Amino acid sequence: MNQSAVGGRLVVAGEVADALLAGRPVVALESTLISHGLPYPQNVEVALRSEAAIRAAGAVPATVAIRAGRLLVGLGPADLEALARAPGVRKASRPSLAAALAGGGWAATTVSATMIAASAAGIDVFATGGIGGVHRGAFGAGPGGLHAPPSLDVSSDLEELARTPMAVVCAGPKAILDVSATLEYLETRGVPVVSVGTADLPGFYSVSSGAPSPLWAPDMASAASLVRTHLGLGLGSAILVCVPVPEVDALPADVGRAAIERAIAEAREAGIAGPAVTPWLLGRVAELTGGASVRANTALIVNDAARAAELAVLLRAPASDSRAS
Numbered sequence: 001m002n003q004s005a006v007g008g009r010l011v012v013a014g015e016v017a018d019a020l021l022a023g024r025p026v027v028a029l030e031s032t033l034i035s036h037g038l039p040y041p042q043n044v045e046v047a048l049r050s051e052a053a054i055r056a057a058g059a060v061p062a063t064v065a066i067r068a069g070r071l072l073v074g075l076g077p078a079d080l081e082a083l084a085r086a087p088g089v090r091k092a093s094r095p096s097l098a099a100a101l102a103g104g105g106w107a108a109t110t111v112s113a114t115m116i117a118a119s120a121a122g123i124d125v126f127a128t129g130g131i132g133g134v135h136r137g138a139f140g141a142g143p144g145g146l147h148a149p150p151s152l153d154v155s156s157d158l159e160e161l162a163r164t165p166m167a168v169v170c171a172g173p174k175a176i177l178d179v180s181a182t183l184e185y186l187e188t189r190g191v192p193v194v195s196v197g198t199a200d201l202p203g204f205y206s207v208s209s210g211a212p213s214p215l216w217a218p219d220m221a222s223a224a225s226l227v228r229t230h231l232g233l234g235l236g237s238a239i240l241v242c243v244p245v246p247e248v249d250a251l252p253a254d255v256g257r258a259a260i261e262r263a264i265a266e267a268r269e270a271g272i273a274g275p276a277v278t279p280w281l282l283g284r285v286a287e288l289t290g291g292a293s294v295r296a297n298t299a300l301i302v303n304d305a306a307r308a309a310e311l312a313v314l315l316r317a318p319a320s321d322s323r324a325s
Contacts, residue, residue: 030108053305092154111157136178139181194215213242
């Protein structure tokens, strides 16, 4: 990535710029959660709660979005409100970043576009809800293991994690994905995955995905040691730090699994494919769980922001002897 070229499009908010200059912890946040993830006014409420959680933990929030051809790193309350209310907001990822910048108006940044902007600004910790990944059937394994033409539906999030060094805090891959294939893809692309406080990979809506985590750390201090070492090696890839949704807000694993399987089957029957799949599935899972998945989703978003701020503060502290397991 040509950071100088991207930097020419950056507008870094004064508070964020001051914190970066002083070496204080900053946490980047994406904006598709605001424009495409939740309805108004819940979207702006969750965005404000996430920023407040970051401040409470001792860091500065930097929500990223695009407006009028500029990458904004740090949105004020009025900007958050305007984005939350704006109709027809584009989604900007690495493949669509140029179109979003050239198109004018608002565009919301996905994981990949947020990482690009945050890296160019000098931010090394980013919080999101769940990453995109390998969709079921992407490599040809159909329902029940039957052979089917591969869709090659793999999120650009994974490639960005492989090419942009940063700590990305999330609640695991989105539960509608092929989690095992997503982990294999990340391993192939050199992206370490560490879960904090659990030996299982968090399951997005649920505390556990049922899959063992490639790495685990007993607490965030140990995770910070691993993050510091990985980024210090200059390997060029991100490190994915996974924290489970708070148990009180979690969706029981069997309930979530049943809703997801039904939603996927219905999407297949309806011929829904491509970029429309993820929002349709998430919406249908919300209907099937009576809104419980939405409550879990909003809880994990705020929790991820708070834990990312904890990590960012630890990374600014002197290195300790803690180690990840």
